[in-house]
Amino acid sequence: MATTTEHVSLSTEKPKSLPWYLLDLPKYLKGFGLLAVIYISLRLYQGAFAIEHGLDSSEPAFEQYWMRLFYIELAVLAAVVSGFWGYLWTTRDRNLDQLAPKEEIRRYFTLTMWISIYTFAVYWAGSYFAEQDNSWHQVAIRDTPFTANHIIEFYFNFPLYVILGGCAWLYARTRLPLYAKGISLPLTLAVFGPFMILVSVGFNEWGHTFWFREEFFAAPIHWGFVIGVWFALGVGGILLQGVTRLIELMEKIEDAE
Amino acid sequence: MKSLFKPWLMAVLCINVLSIFAVPSAQAHGEKALEPFIRMRTIQWYDVQWSTQKFNVNDEVSVSGKFHVAEDWPISVPKPEASFLNISTPGPVLIRTERYLNGKPWTNSVSLEPGGDYEFKVVMKGRLPGHYHIHPFFNLKDAGQVMGPGVWLDIGGDPADFSNTIQTINGEMIDMESFGFANGVFWHLFWGLLAAAWLLWWVRRPLFISRYRMLDAGLEHELITDQDKTIAKAVLVGVPVLVLALNAVTANQYPDAIPLQAGLDRILPLPAQVNAGLVNVDTLKAEYNVAQRAMLLQFSIDNRSQGAVRIGQFSTSNVHFMNADLASVNSKPGKDDVSNNGLSLSDNTPIAPGEQRTVTVEVRDAAWESEKLDGLIKDADSRLGGLLFLYDDVMGKRYISSISAAVIPKFN
Amino acid sequence: MSAQIPISTFKPYRGEKARLARAYDYLILVLALFLFIGSFHLHFALTVGDWDFWVDWKDRQWWPLVTPLIGITFPAAVQAVLWDKFRLPLGATLCVAALLLGTWVTRVFAYHYWNFFPINMVLPATMVPGALVLDTLLMLTNSLTITSIFGGGAFALLFYPTNWPIFGMFHQAVDYHNSQLSVADVFGFQYIRTGMPEYLRIIERGTLRTYGQYATPLSAFCSALLCSLMYPLWWKIGKLFADTRYLKRI
Numbered sequence: 001m002a003t004t005t006e007h008v009s010l011s012t013e014k015p016k017s018l019p020w021y022l023l024d025l026p027k028y029l030k031g032f033g034l035l036a037v038i039y040i041s042l043r044l045y046q047g048a049f050a051i052e053h054g055l056d057s058s059e060p061a062f063e064q065y066w067m068r069l070f071y072i073e074l075a076v077l078a079a080v081v082s083g084f085w086g087y088l089w090t091t092r093d094r095n096l097d098q099l100a101p102k103e104e105i106r107r108y109f110t111l112t113m114w115i116s117i118y119t120f121a122v123y124w125a126g127s128y129f130a131e132q133d134n135s136w137h138q139v140a141i142r143d144t145p146f147t148a149n150h151i152i153e154f155y156f157n158f159p160l161y162v163i164l165g166g167c168a169w170l171y172a173r174t175r176l177p178l179y180a181k182g183i184s185l186p187l188t189l190a191v192f193g194p195f196m197i198l199v200s201v202g203f204n205e206w207g208h209t210f211w212f213r214e215e216f217f218a219a220p221i222h223w224g225f226v227i228g229v230w231f232a233l234g235v236g237g238i239l240l241q242g243v244t245r246l247i248e249l250m251e252k253i254e255d256a257e
Numbered sequence: 258m259k260s261l262f263k264p265w266l267m268a269v270l271c272i273n274v275l276s277i278f279a280v281p282s283a284q285a286h287g288e289k290a291l292e293p294f295i296r297m298r299t300i301q302w303y304d305v306q307w308s309t310q311k312f313n314v315n316d317e318v319s320v321s322g323k324f325h326v327a328e329d330w331p332i333s334v335p336k337p338e339a340s341f342l343n344i345s346t347p348g349p350v351l352i353r354t355e356r357y358l359n360g361k362p363w364t365n366s367v368s369l370e371p372g373g374d375y376e377f378k379v380v381m382k383g384r385l386p387g388h389y390h391i392h393p394f395f396n397l398k399d400a401g402q403v404m405g406p407g408v409w410l411d412i413g414g415d416p417a418d419f420s421n422t423i424q425t426i427n428g429e430m431i432d433m434e435s436f437g438f439a440n441g442v443f444w445h446l447f448w449g450l451l452a453a454a455w456l457l458w459w460v461r462r463p464l465f466i467s468r469y470r471m472l473d474a475g476l477e478h479e480l481i482t483d484q485d486k487t488i489a490k491a492v493l494v495g496v497p498v499l500v501l502a503l504n505a506v507t508a509n510q511y512p513d514a515i516p517l518q519a520g521l522d523r524i525l526p527l528p529a530q531v532n533a534g535l536v537n538v539d540t541l542k543a544e545y546n547v548a549q550r551a552m553l554l555q556f557s558i559d560n561r562s563q564g565a566v567r568i569g570q571f572s573t574s575n576v577h578f579m580n581a582d583l584a585s586v587n588s589k590p591g592k593d594d595v596s597n598n599g600l601s602l603s604d605n606t607p608i609a610p611g612e613q614r615t616v617t618v619e620v621r622d623a624a625w626e627s628e629k630l631d632g633l634i635k636d637a638d639s640r641l642g643g644l645l646f647l648y649d650d651v652m653g654k655r656y657i658s659s660i661s662a663a664v665i666p667k668f669n
Numbered sequence: 670m671s672a673q674i675p676i677s678t679f680k681p682y683r684g685e686k687a688r689l690a691r692a693y694d695y696l697i698l699v700l701a702l703f704l705f706i707g708s709f710h711l712h713f714a715l716t717v718g719d720w721d722f723w724v725d726w727k728d729r730q731w732w733p734l735v736t737p738l739i740g741i742t743f744p745a746a747v748q749a750v751l752w753d754k755f756r757l758p759l760g761a762t763l764c765v766a767a768l769l770l771g772t773w774v775t776r777v778f779a780y781h782y783w784n785f786f787p788i789n790m791v792l793p794a795t796m797v798p799g800a801l802v803l804d805t806l807l808m809l810t811n812s813l814t815i816t817s818i819f820g821g822g823a824f825a826l827l828f829y830p831t832n833w834p835i836f837g838m839f840h841q842a843v844d845y846h847n848s849q850l851s852v853a854d855v856f857g858f859q860y861i862r863t864g865m866p867e868y869l870r871i872i873e874r875g876t877l878r879t880y881g882q883y884a885t886p887l888s889a890f891c892s893a894l895l896c897s898l899m900y901p902l903w904w905k906i907g908k909l910f911a912d913t914r915y916l917k918r919i
Contacts (some may be wrong), residue, residue, distance in 0.1 A: 018792075019692070021689050027892060031818070047782070047783055051348075053833060055287065055347065056288070058289055058290075058629070059285060070683035075775065109692070110694045110822070112700060115701070118704040119290075119707060122703065123771070123798050124707070124712035126710060126776055127704075127706045127711065127771035127775065128774060128778070130710070130711050130714055131771075131775040132775060132779035132783070134718065134781060135775075135780045136784070137863075137864035138864050139347050139348050139784050140864075141285060141287040141288065141290055141402050141855065142864075143288075143289065143290030144287070144290075169846070182915025182917060183914075183915060183917070184915055185914045185915065186910065186912055188916075189910060189912075191760075194708075197711075197741065211726050213897050214398075214866075216869055217719050218682050218720070222715040223715065225715055226711070226715050227713060229732045230708075230910070232707070233700060233708075233746050233747075233907055233910035234706055234747075234911075234912075236907060236911035237911040238748070239697060239911075240469075242467050242693075243466050244469070247466060250690075253686075255683065255686060256684055257686040262882070263729055294769075341866030341867050341868055342868060343863060344861050344863075346861050346907045347862070348783075348784035348785035348786065349785055349786060349860040349862075351861065352859040353859055354859065356858075361847070362847055363848075364846065364850060364858050364867075366866065370870075381895070385785055396866035396868075396869075398868055398869075402863070415830050417771055421859070423845075424843070424844075425842060425843050426842040428847075431852065433789075433859065434787055434789075435789065435853065435857065436838070437835070437836075438787075438792075439787065440835065444795070445769070445792075445793075445795055445835075448795050449766065449769065450799070451797075451801065452801065453766070455762050455801060456762055459757055459758070463692055463694065464698075464757065465690075465697055465755060466693055466694075467687075467690050467755060468756055469755055470679070472754070472756055474679040477677065481756060481808060485808070486808075489808050492805045493802060493809065495724050496798045496801050497798070497802060497823065500830050500831050502825050502832045503829075503830070504830030504833045506834070511838060511840065511841060514840035515851050516729050516840070516851070516872075517727070517729075517851055517854055518869060518872075519873065519874075545877065597846060621882070640797040654839070658859065
């Protein structure tokens with residue numbers, strides 16, 4: 001999704017089927033598809049192996065089926081974070097003061113796509129796998145912080161949306177003049193607030209280890225996650241920043257049919 | 258990104274597709290999750306038996322047994338003022354149809370008395386075929402789950418055959434598997450379609466950039482039309498009226514609806530079964546040898562019964578350490594229980610009536626480690642607990658003592 | 670922040686610019702849909718959670734108090750942006766619809782298909798009528814005060830009657846081994862949950878006692894009062910997060 005000013009001439013050579021402001025749409029849709037495949041696969045993996053091998057952490061099969069998945073997740077996340085963040089930073093636009101309005105508009109669209117990919121990951125982490133945790137706690141007797149659902153939810157889904165939120169933040173910071181001149185408060189809130197949900201995992205596991213033995217989902221031990229997710233409301237500010245800038249930029253380009 | 262993920266994803270998908278055809282099989286639950294001092298000194302299970310371990314969907318199966326609530330209840334564990342006898346299953350592959358405590362049916366929670374003796378029975382019915390490891394266990398409020406002994410159950414048959422019908426007080430027979438589902442879906446669709454219509458009414462027109470510009474330019478009156486206002490007024494009046502009307506219809510349909518029922522069942526303990534007084538056991542000392550995985554227990558036994566008694570078994574946290582010399586009289590734990598012959602006595606001769614004897618018992622077995630009971634020596638509360646079974650071979654009697662002692666570790 | 674377009678020079682977008690603005694709309698709508706499913710559902714599941722998950726948690730005292738109180742938060746915050754800056758009266762309905770979508774997907778795939786619970790045991794509650802009232806009232810009055818008092822109140826008061834047609838039938842009495850249970854209680858007893866013992870349920874617990882057994886209306890009115898306070902609070906929180914500043918450093 002990252003294209004620098006220098007790539008504009010190349011971008012305009014693309015087939016005419018897509019308008020210039022939606023050049024990154026295919027990548028966006030592929031990103032959506034890929035994420036959907038990953039999350040659905042993880043859910044299918046749970047369906048296949050959680051009850052058979054994921055109920056008792058002291059069994060050797062747990063190590064084989066679940067802890068191994070955990071290590072694979074860590075490796076994948078490390079590759080994704082270094083790959084994406086590294087790419088976005090090293091290909092940053094160093095001539096932002098010469099950015100043409102059309103290219104800036106296109107980049108606002110791409111930023112919106114990045115944030116959309118981020119919120120898609122927030123959906124899986126905040127909605128599906130989060131509530132699924134309650135379902136799993138009706139089946140398993142918790143004997144490890146690495147349950148068959150936590151291995152997906154806490155140690156893959158949470159870091160992945162943090163990484164994707166970081167991508168959106170970095171994209172804006174490295175490719176859009178307003179975000180490069182100052183640090184956008186709402187974008188920072190919308191990315192760093194939900195990041196604190198990942199940090200809350202520590203508080204949650206500490207509490208469950210020492211005194212919260214019950215699986216009461218609305219318990220205060222979980223409210224750290226809740227406060228973290230309020231910061232997602234920062235997207236309202238990002239929308240306003242985007243809309244006002246796009247209006248300004250559209251004044252600068254010619255009308256066309 | 259694609260090159261990183263795709264082979265891995267394909268592999269995951271292949272595994273999943275293959276696994277769909279497998280018969281469900283569930284491994285043991287996290288029965289070793291709690292600290293050993295909690296597992297040893299709260300609910301002390303014994304004589305737990307299953308009616309059968311192989312049955313079909315819709316067939317009944319029951320588990321019955323006894324438990325003693327330890328007198329030496331750990332200080333860090335809240336007292337069992339609200340407790341719930343549960344069954345650890347991988348989801349409702351069985352349903353629980355009846356439950357009895359000391360012969361009385363009970364559906365709510367119960368307050369247990371430390372030192373009390375209880376017998377229980379839970380009746381269940383097969384719902385989903387598979388091979389599952391199932392335990393009875395106690396949920397103890399604010400303390401966690403204390404597991405009873407587990408067994409493997411094989412449920413056969415066809416899940417489609419499962420039926421679960423109950424009768425309401427008004428005589429209506431209802432199918433619990435589908436009751437209220439279609440009605441719930443209908444009302445969610447009804448309100449969902451209304452919400453979707455309202456949302457579509459607005460999102461069909463230009464939204465963010467256009468509306469922001471118009472509002473900024475003072476064209477607010479063009480953003481909300483008279484038609485919008487008419488519809489909004491209809492919704493504002495119509496929706497509450499509809500809600501109240503539908504509520505009245507439902508209230509009329511179920512005039513005898515009752516609130517959810519919640520209460521603590523009051524069930525008194527049985528007359529003393531454990532520590533009943535005829536054979537008194539006082540634990541003088543407990544030493545755990547880490548290298549040998551052996552617990553050395555010194556008891557002072559006061560036999561006030563009419564017959565000679567011998568120590569036959571020490572049981573703690575569902576691990577049964579048996580005295581091999583008394584194999585003929587020992588009650589057999591369930592076949593999936595952890596049991597072994599790791600009990601040896603300094604003096605294995607019967608303790609005569611009226612005799613008071615100090616006996617040293619060595620309980621040596623890898624189970625201390627494999628069942629994570631040796632974690633005791635690393636806990637803040639390192640007291641051991643368990644049930645000591647003594648047998649009168651001649652009279653065919655059994656005496657049970659709930660023992661406890663501080664454990665002293667020997668590292669070399 | 671404002672683009673500040675004077676009315677005299679205002680020219681509606683046509684052609685490519687109109688298409689561009691519309692494409693941006695669609696992108697934002699997809700973004701918002703998943704954002705609100707993910708964020709509002711997490712917020713809701715960890716605060717109202719158990720009351721909404723299980724049929725045998727939906728009591729007449731706590732459920733109608735807690736659910737609207739927590740349920741009005743995101744709708745208010747989102748309305749604060751969508752109404753105030755775009756005159757779009759759909760913030761509450763969007764949030765509640767998004768929550769229901771996320772909830773239904775989870776109940777079906779996480780509870781039923783993964784762990785075999787019948788879906789009728791985990792039917793969610795709906796807040797759609799309350800949300801429609803919030804959106805239309807805000808639109809017609811354009812008043813935070815009136816929407817807070819009457820909209821917030823209606824959001825709470827409509828909750829229980831809205832859901833009674835779904836859950837009333839689960840409150841029929843059953844003689845279950847010599848004790849009286851509701852059908853909902855029988856679900857809790859029969860369909861085994863290892864992590865949800867009966868005593869964990871918060872059923873008419875606490876000191877909010879009833880007079881003449883009018884538990885539901887008392888709870889609903891208490892919730893109405895709290896919702897009319899919660900609504901402006903979350904409107905402000907929505908505004909706070911929708912800050913458009915760019916900072917020099919963080």
